[in-house]
Structures are given as structure tokens and as C-alpha cells.
Amino acid sequence: MVKLKKKVAVLGLGIENLALAHYLIRKGENVTVCDRRSATQLGERFDTLAAAGVDFRLGPAYLDGLEDFTVLYRSPGLPLFQPELVKAKQQGVEITSAIRLFIALCPCPIIGVTGTKGKGTTSTLIYQMLAHSQWRKSAHAYLGGNIGVAPFSFLPLLFPADVVVLELSSFQLEDLDQSVEIAVVTNITEDHLTPVDPNNPNYHQSRTDYVQAKTNLFRHQDGSEVTILNNDDETCGSIAGLVPGELLSYGSSLQSRGAWYEQTATGDYKIFWNVDGVTEELIGSAQIKLRGEHNLLNIAAAALAAHTGGADRESITKAISEYNGLEHRLEYVATIDGVQYFDDSFATAPEPTIVALRAFQEPLILIAGGVDKGANYLPLAQEILASSVKAVVLIGKMAPVLREIITKLGLEQGKTPLMVEGGTEMSSIIKTTKKLAKPGDVVLLSPACASFDLFANYKERGVLFKKQVLAAKEEDVI
Structure with a gap:
């Protein structure tokens, strides 16, 4: 049986910790929410919890004074090696999480x-x-x-x-x-x-x-x-x-x-x-x-x-x-003039993009690039050259890096796909692919990189891709 403590802090008010906060309130805990964002940025979440008697520590110094609490419920996005957490643990504060408590209960x-x-x-x-x-x-x-x-x-x-x-x-x-x-x-x-x-x-x-x-x-x-x-x-x-x-x-x-x-x-x-x-x-x-x-x-x-x-x-x-699959995972979007469009925006590292390329035999136009997550992109370049990729539309900060890796390997192997810059807006990216694609081709958004240079996250990247593809399909019908 898990014994809940009395003076607790919820660090970060994401979806997981928001539900946890409500649970702790119902159990009679003295809850403080610590979050980098302001009350205005938290919006309805702040209003609801404040009305329930929750205390808040908001802003850049939200992790100060964590030794005031008995238990800290850490958001998954907060590193265990965060100095403030390390200090609190050294002073006897229990550091746990919503998932750990849920599994126990x-x-x-x-x-x-x-x-x-x-x-x-x-x-x-x-x-x-x-x-x-x-x-x-x-x-x-x-x-x-x-x-x-x-x-x-x-x-x-x-x-x-x-x-x-x-x-x-x-x-x-x-x-x-x-x-x-x-x-x-x-x-x-x-x-x-x-x-x-x-x-x-x-x-x-x-x-x-x-x-x-x-x-x-x-x-x-x-x-x-x-x-x-x-x-x-x-x-x-x-x-x-x-x-x-x-x-x-x-x-x-x-x-x-x-x-x-x-x-x-x-x-x-x-x-x-x-x-x-x-x-x-x-x-x-x-x-x-x-x-x-x-x-x-x-x-x-x-x-x-x-x-x-x-x-x-x-x-x-x-x-x-x-089962049809999850959104942004090799998700079929539309066919325009005989060209199929697939959203694989969830591919934020080389490995899932490699897997995605192997799912197609049709000529591929690959949209790739974004922010590096510390990965090795040579295996991706090898797969691009070995696959049915005929063109790569390069985007984001990794565009020149990917171009260099693919070009160097391609020169060694005597085969290099067409590589073009896609621009910084999804509208220009889709226009670029339409110029390259022919009936029977597949356009695949599988970036192999994180999205944070051009988009808020992989979901926004995928949503904008689908929006522009469907808009292009509508224009084609008209």
C-alpha cells in the first residue's frame, strides 16, 4: 500500500502531471505546482487548479527552494541530473513521478x-x-x-x-x-x-x-x-x-x-x-x-x-x-495526379526513416531534414542510395549536412539522387515536390530529424504537411 505524503510539488504541468495534480488534490494533499510558464501561459489549467487551492511557483526560478517539499513529482521532461533536483535529493527530498505512483497504485x-x-x-x-x-x-x-x-x-x-x-x-x-x-x-x-x-x-x-x-x-x-x-x-x-x-x-x-x-x-x-x-x-x-x-x-x-x-x-x-495505423506514422494522406503522399513526420531519427524507405518499391521523393539529435546519418545515406529514392527535398538545419553525406557516398558508389532545397515553409516544400513528382511516384515526409528549427514539434510538421497536400489536391480538382 502506497502512503501518500503531505507536502508535495508537481514539477511541470503537462498532461500527465495535470491529471496527477487533480488526483493528489482529491486525496487531500497540500499541492504546489512548479512550472517555468506564467499563469497566463498555463491558462485554464492555472485557473482550475488555483480554484482548487493549489499553490504555484511560476517563472524562470520555479525550481528554487525544492527542499521545502517532502515529495517531488518530476515531469518526464525534467532531467534527473538537473542541479536543483540533485540538491533536493541530497537533502532528503523524495523524487518520483506520476508513472511510478500509478504503477504502485x-x-x-x-x-x-x-x-x-x-x-x-x-x-x-x-x-x-x-x-x-x-x-x-x-x-x-x-x-x-x-x-x-x-x-x-x-x-x-x-x-x-x-x-x-x-x-x-x-x-x-x-x-x-x-x-x-x-x-x-x-x-x-x-x-x-x-x-x-x-x-x-x-x-x-x-x-x-x-x-x-x-x-x-x-x-x-x-x-x-x-x-x-x-x-x-x-x-x-x-x-x-x-x-x-x-x-x-x-x-x-x-x-x-x-x-x-x-x-x-x-x-x-x-x-x-x-x-x-x-x-x-x-x-x-x-x-x-x-x-x-x-x-x-x-x-x-x-x-x-x-x-x-x-x-x-x-x-x-x-x-x-x-487497424489503419497512428497519425504521422507512414500515414497515407492523398493521391494527386497519380502521386501518393505519405506523412511519416514521427520519424525524428534516421532509423525510422530507413524503415519507412523499405516499405516502398515505387520511385520516392523523400522530404528530410530538421534538427540533429546526435544521430549517425551515414546509414540513412546508404539506405537512400540503395532504395528507390529518386530525389531528396532537404529542409532545416541538417539540409547541408545531409547533402554533404549523401553526395560524398553517392560519388563513391556512382549513384546520387537529385537533391533540392525545400525552403522554410511547408507550402514551398509541397510545391517543390509537385514539380519533381510523376504519376506512380510516392512523396514521403520522413525527416529523420527533430522539427524544432522550422516547426513546434513533429505533430505540427505532419499537420501542416497534410494541410498543404490536401490543399494541393483541392486545387487539382478545381
């Missing part, structure tokens, strides 16, 4: 999903697989975490028969000292190794720290709990020995116990599993709407997690066949 099983990429799609698929199955049992499934739904918004609704699916970022996991009943790791490459988001200054000081954060999802399990790892991912393979409980795996080849996909003689794909000791086909690609082999891996992971969480096979295959 949750009365039902939790399926936690993390990974550099794929965790959003996998989490949503697990939830949809469980939703129908749980309904048959007169129970419920809930989805929350990094996906954009605060877990404390549904904590009061939970019963022991329910199941919670949490998408969890490395920042939500880095200080976790308790694990979930079912843990899924989709992959671990490199991300968040430099501070690039002005609204989220957190980052990992080394790749070792990043991997450690991810493994906290399962490190504290007992022998009866389950971890599901991607056997195609090198880092997942290296951490398999850390799993204290039952291990299931998935990949692009036969697994000793888990799920995998195979390509048939006709070029289609089938997903198999052997979780009950017998190999059987789960579903074929003709029934799958998601594009790309990477999504076959996401489906395999989700099926294993949902099955372990109690979902029946019919609910699992139904969810797979109906």
Missing part, C-alpha cells in the same frame, strides 16, 4: 511498451486487441502513458479484472524501480542523446543510460511475469539475459517461443506463432492494412502481449485486420 495488470520506435503502434494494437476481448468478460482495457492519455485520468475507474496498456518513454522509465507484469521492448537504437526540444530539456548523457532506462521496464519483474523482446534488434538480443521472468521473442524468422513473419512464394507475408507449443498461422498480409515489414514486427509483438494479457485469438486477428 494500479489495481490491475499493466502491459508496458517501450522502444526507440514502434511503441505507439504496438501499444495501440495491444489495446485494441484487448478491448473486444475484455468486453466479452465484462471488463475493460485502458490505454495511456506517452501516447497522450494521462493514466491518472482513468485510475479511479480501474478494477482488478481490467487491463492497462502503457506506452512508456525512456524518460518515464529512467528512475523506475518497479516493473510491469508484461513488458514489451520493440527495439533500442539511439535517441534523446542531446537536448533538442526547448520545451523538454531532458536527455540521456550516454547510450548506456538510455538502454538502462529502457530495461527498467522489466528488470524488477518476478519469475512469473513476462517480457517480450524483438529478436531482430541487436540491443534487445544483448539484454535478453537481464530478463528475470518468462521471455517471449518475435522477429523475421522462426522463434523458439513467440511470433514471427515469413514471406511466401507469391511475395505476400504470413505471421505465425507458437505460444501454446504448436506452430500455427495467425494472419496473412492480405488481411493487414499497415504498410511495411516493420509493422509486421509490431503486429507480432502486440499479438504476443495481448495473448499473454488474456485476449482471445478472434479479438487479436480482428484488431489486426481493422
Whole structure:
């Protein structure tokens, strides 16, 4: 049983901590919200909490005097090595988070999903697989975490028969000292190794720290709990020995116990599993709407997690066949004059862009660039040259860097795609792609970089891309 303290501070009033603040108020806590923003910038959130008796420390000095509190609930965007937090911890202040408290209080099983990429799609698929199955049992499934739904918004609704699916970022996991009943790791490459988001200054000081954060999802399990790892991912393979409980795996080849996909003689794909000791086909690609082999891996992971969480096979295959994907993840937008447009703005690092390029055989016009997150872009250049990319529209601060890397490698290999500047506005970027595209081509926004030089975040970048594409389609119709 978790004993809540009395003098607490909520550091940062994002979606997750806003729901936490309301929960703490209902429990009778003396809550202070500390946030860099002003009351005006916080808007309705400030008004609502102030009316409930919450105290505030706002502005640039919002982290001063943290030793005044017994417990600090840290926002995932606030680094654990922030000097004010380090000082408070040295003086005996407990530093925790909304996710840590939720996991301690949750009365039902939790399926936690993390990974550099794929965790959003996998989490949503697990939830949809469980939703129908749980309904048959007169129970419920809930989805929350990094996906954009605060877990404390549904904590009061939970019963022991329910199941919670949490998408969890490395920042939500880095200080976790308790694990979930079912843990899924989709992959671990490199991300968040430099501070690039002005609204989220957190980052990992080394790749070792990043991997450690991810493994906290399962490190504290007992022998009866389950971890599901991607056997195609090198880092997942290296951490398999850390799993204290039952291990299931998935990949692009036969697994000793888990799920995998195979390509048939006709070029289609089938997903198999052997979780009950017998190999059987789960579903074929003709029934799958998601594009790309990477999504076959996401489906395999989700099926294993949902099955372990109690979902029946019919609910699992139904969810797979109906699922269209998440916004800004290889999302089909429109076709204009025989040219297809896809929004993959969520690709903020080279690895997901590499995966996206492999999902297409059509001639590609790639929109790439933005702000560097400390990644290695040589593998991306190699994939661009090996793929069907015929032109690269370069944007943002990384445009000249990408041009140099691609050009140098292209000269060595005797093949260089056309590279053009896209400009600083999405309207000019789309106009550039329209001049380059021919019927049968695909225009793919998959930047491989963060967005903060030209756009507020990846969501704004994707929304503006879709808006301009649809506007161009409307002009084409007229």
C-alpha cells in the first residue's frame, strides 16, 4: 500500500502531471505546482487548479527552494541530473513521478511498451486487441502513458479484472524501480542523446543510460511475469539475459517461443506463432492494412502481449485486420495526379526513416531534414542510395549536412539522387515536390530529424504537411 505524503510539488504541468495534480488534490494533499510558464501561459489549467487551492511557483526560478517539499513529482521532461533536483535529493527530498505512483497504485495488470520506435503502434494494437476481448468478460482495457492519455485520468475507474496498456518513454522509465507484469521492448537504437526540444530539456548523457532506462521496464519483474523482446534488434538480443521472468521473442524468422513473419512464394507475408507449443498461422498480409515489414514486427509483438494479457485469438486477428495505423506514422494522406503522399513526420531519427524507405518499391521523393539529435546519418545515406529514392527535398538545419553525406557516398558508389532545397515553409516544400513528382511516384515526409528549427514539434510538421497536400489536391480538382 502506497502512503501518500503531505507536502508535495508537481514539477511541470503537462498532461500527465495535470491529471496527477487533480488526483493528489482529491486525496487531500497540500499541492504546489512548479512550472517555468506564467499563469497566463498555463491558462485554464492555472485557473482550475488555483480554484482548487493549489499553490504555484511560476517563472524562470520555479525550481528554487525544492527542499521545502517532502515529495517531488518530476515531469518526464525534467532531467534527473538537473542541479536543483540533485540538491533536493541530497537533502532528503523524495523524487518520483506520476508513472511510478500509478504503477504502485494500479489495481490491475499493466502491459508496458517501450522502444526507440514502434511503441505507439504496438501499444495501440495491444489495446485494441484487448478491448473486444475484455468486453466479452465484462471488463475493460485502458490505454495511456506517452501516447497522450494521462493514466491518472482513468485510475479511479480501474478494477482488478481490467487491463492497462502503457506506452512508456525512456524518460518515464529512467528512475523506475518497479516493473510491469508484461513488458514489451520493440527495439533500442539511439535517441534523446542531446537536448533538442526547448520545451523538454531532458536527455540521456550516454547510450548506456538510455538502454538502462529502457530495461527498467522489466528488470524488477518476478519469475512469473513476462517480457517480450524483438529478436531482430541487436540491443534487445544483448539484454535478453537481464530478463528475470518468462521471455517471449518475435522477429523475421522462426522463434523458439513467440511470433514471427515469413514471406511466401507469391511475395505476400504470413505471421505465425507458437505460444501454446504448436506452430500455427495467425494472419496473412492480405488481411493487414499497415504498410511495411516493420509493422509486421509490431503486429507480432502486440499479438504476443495481448495473448499473454488474456485476449482471445478472434479479438487479436480482428484488431489486426481493422487497424489503419497512428497519425504521422507512414500515414497515407492523398493521391494527386497519380502521386501518393505519405506523412511519416514521427520519424525524428534516421532509423525510422530507413524503415519507412523499405516499405516502398515505387520511385520516392523523400522530404528530410530538421534538427540533429546526435544521430549517425551515414546509414540513412546508404539506405537512400540503395532504395528507390529518386530525389531528396532537404529542409532545416541538417539540409547541408545531409547533402554533404549523401553526395560524398553517392560519388563513391556512382549513384546520387537529385537533391533540392525545400525552403522554410511547408507550402514551398509541397510545391517543390509537385514539380519533381510523376504519376506512380510516392512523396514521403520522413525527416529523420527533430522539427524544432522550422516547426513546434513533429505533430505540427505532419499537420501542416497534410494541410498543404490536401490543399494541393483541392486545387487539382478545381
